Amino acid sequence: MRFTMSIVVASVVAAIVATLPGTASAAGGDTAPGAWEPAPQAAFELPAGARCDFAVRVEPIVDEVRKLTLATYPDGSPERELFTGALIDRVTNLETGATSTADASGSALVVYGTDGSMTWYVTGPVLLGFRENAGSLPKGLWIVDGQFTVEFTPTFEKTITMLHGTTHNVCTDVD
Structure with missing residues (x-):
């Protein structure tokens, strides 16, 4: 039940904060959040076999993603951030x-660990790449849609835990 509630709470927080103009008030007694700022995705290419059986390029054609830092660690690095916007x-x-x-326009609360790990609490679609034997989905470029968490190890192995939703390997669309 704790997991389900954390997803629901994160989704509600993301939905509420996404509607706030400019800046938001302090959250949970931690540091005050800053202003929403652009969080553009860079285009990238991957060689054959890395995610798809062929070389692939992923580039944003609509990128209105923005982020809001909710809390930082003492060194100024982010502890919790919200991401939302069309991608x-x-x-x-x-x-x-x-x-x-591929529509990757989901919203996420991202919690960063001090060891390089992170957990995403997501509502909506995101595009995630999986290496061979490096997570809970087979190798590919996956659109994951619904309500779910993604736990990243410091080496970027990913474990998805779905509350509800779907997965689709985009590699099959361009094969």
């Missing part, structure tokens, strides 16, 4: 030129 990626098979779009 549509074009996924291109670099061997054939086939393309597809």
Whole structure:
């Protein structure tokens, strides 16, 4: 029940804070959050076999993602941040030129560990890449949609725990 409640609370917080203009008030007695700021995704390419069986390029064609820092560690690094906004990626098979779009416009509360780990509490779709044997989904570029958490180890292995939702390997769209 604790997990379900944390997802619901994170989703509600994300929805409420996403509607606030400019800045928000202090959260939970930690440091006061700053202003919403852009959080652009950089385009990237991966070689054949890294996520898909072929070389692939992922580039944002709509990127309105913004973030709000809710709390920081004493050294100023983020402890908790909210991310929200439209993100549509074009996924291109670099061997054939086939393309597809992927809606990754979910909202997430991201909690950063001091060891390099992090946990995302997500509502809506996000695009996640999985290496071979490095997480709870097979190798691929996955749109994960619904309400779920993603736990990242410091080496970026990922474990998804779904409350409800769907998964789809975008590699199959451009194969």
